[in-house]
Amino acid sequence: MVSTSSDISSIKAFAESNGASPIPSNYHSFADINDVADADGLAASIPVIDFSFLTSDDPQIHTKTVDELGKACAEWGFFMLINHGISESLMEELMKKSREFHDLPMEEKKEFCDNGDPFSPIRHGYREVAFEYCEKITVIARKLMQGISKSLGLESSSIIDSSGFDSGLHFMLVNLYPPCPQPNLALGLPSHSDVGFLAFLIQNEIGGLQVKHEGKWVNVNPIPNCLVVNIGDQLEVVSNGSYASVLHRAILNNKDTRISVVVLNGPAQDKEIGPAPKLLEKEKSLFKSIKYRDYFQVQQKSRFSEGRPLDQIRNSALQ
Numbered sequence: 001m002v003s004t005s006s007d008i009s010s011i012k013a014f015a016e017s018n019g020a021s022p023i024p025s026n027y028h029s030f031a032d033i034n035d036v037a038d039a040d041g042l043a044a045s046i047p048v049i050d051f052s053f054l055t056s057d058d059p060q061i062h063t064k065t066v067d068e069l070g071k072a073c074a075e076w077g078f079f080m081l082i083n084h085g086i087s088e089s090l091m092e093e094l095m096k097k098s099r100e101f102h103d104l105p106m107e108e109k110k111e112f113c114d115n116g117d118p119f120s121p122i123r124h125g126y127r128e129v130a131f132e133y134c135e136k137i138t139v140i141a142r143k144l145m146q147g148i149s150k151s152l153g154l155e156s157s158s159i160i161d162s163s164g165f166d167s168g169l170h171f172m173l174v175n176l177y178p179p180c181p182q183p184n185l186a187l188g189l190p191s192h193s194d195v196g197f198l199a200f201l202i203q204n205e206i207g208g209l210q211v212k213h214e215g216k217w218v219n220v221n222p223i224p225n226c227l228v229v230n231i232g233d234q235l236e237v238v239s240n241g242s243y244a245s246v247l248h249r250a251i252l253n254n255k256d257t258r259i260s261v262v263v264l265n266g267p268a269q270d271k272e273i274g275p276a277p278k279l280l281e282k283e284k285s286l287f288k289s290i291k292y293r294d295y296f297q298v299q300q301k302s303r304f305s306e307g308r309p310l311d312q313i314r315n316s317a318l319q
C-alpha cells in the first residue's frame, strides 16, 4: 500500500514501520539530487583549518592561519576545523543523547515541542551535555570571529563588539535522518544557508552533507572528530559580500540513520547588522542594515524557498 503524506505524523515512525515502501510523492524533491560534482576531486580540496595554529603564540603561525581562514571563507564559505580542543568523549555523549531524544515515544517528545516561536527554546533532559558543548563552541566561535575580522582588515574584536556577540543568539539543532527506501527521490534537508555568523556541525559516522561550490554540489566527508564550519548570512552582510554564506543540503541513504547536531551563533537580537563601516570606506554597501531579530524572522519564513533570504535586504545594483 502506498502511504499518503496525511498518514505520516513522524518520518521516523514511518521509516520504522514501512521499511521499503515507496515514499509518498509529496516528499519527492524538485531538486536534482544526483547533480553532484566529481565527488572525490572537489571534496578533497575542502579547506582544513587547524585551530591550534590560529591560537598559536607564534605570530607567524597565527598570521598564516588567519590568511588561510580568510581564503577558506572567501573561496568556500566552509571549512573543517581540526585540533579544536573539544574532547571526543563530549562529542560522543552529545550524539548519544541526541539519539536518545529522538528515540523517545512521540507523546514524550511532544512535551518538548516548541509553539512555533523560534525564540521559545525547546528544553530537554540533555541540557547539561548540550550546555557544556555549546559553551565550548562559543569559545571557539569567538576566536574564529577574531581571526575572520583580522582577515578582513578589521580590528580583531570589531565584529564581536559591534554585533553584541557575547550576548548573541545561539541555537542548537538536532537532526535525525532515518534510512529512506528511495534516497534518489527525496532530500533530508533542502538547499539553504544559515542565519548568524558561523554554524558548527558534527554528525555520527554517516555522511550526507553537501555544500555548493562554484555551482556544483560537493559531498562533505568530514575528517574524524573535526567540526564542520560554515558561514552564515550575517557574516556575508558584515563582510559586505566578501565571505558569502554557503548553500548546503542533506541527502539521504537507504541503510543507516544519520544524526547531525548543528550549533549556530550570531549577533544579539536587538543589534542592527550591516556591512562593517570600515569596509564601506572603499566599497559600496551591498546590504541594508537590519536588526538581527527582524532578519531572523525573514529567514525563518523563506529559508527553504526559491531565492535566498539575503536577497530581501540586498541593495539593488542600481542604487
Ligand SMILES: O=C(O)CCC(=O)C(=O)O
Residues within 6 Å of the ligand: 173, 175, 189, 194, 201, 208, 209, 210, 248, 249, 250, 259, 260, 262
Ligand atoms: O544535517 C546536515 O548535514 C545539515 C544540517 C543543516 O544544514 C541544518 O540543520 O541547518
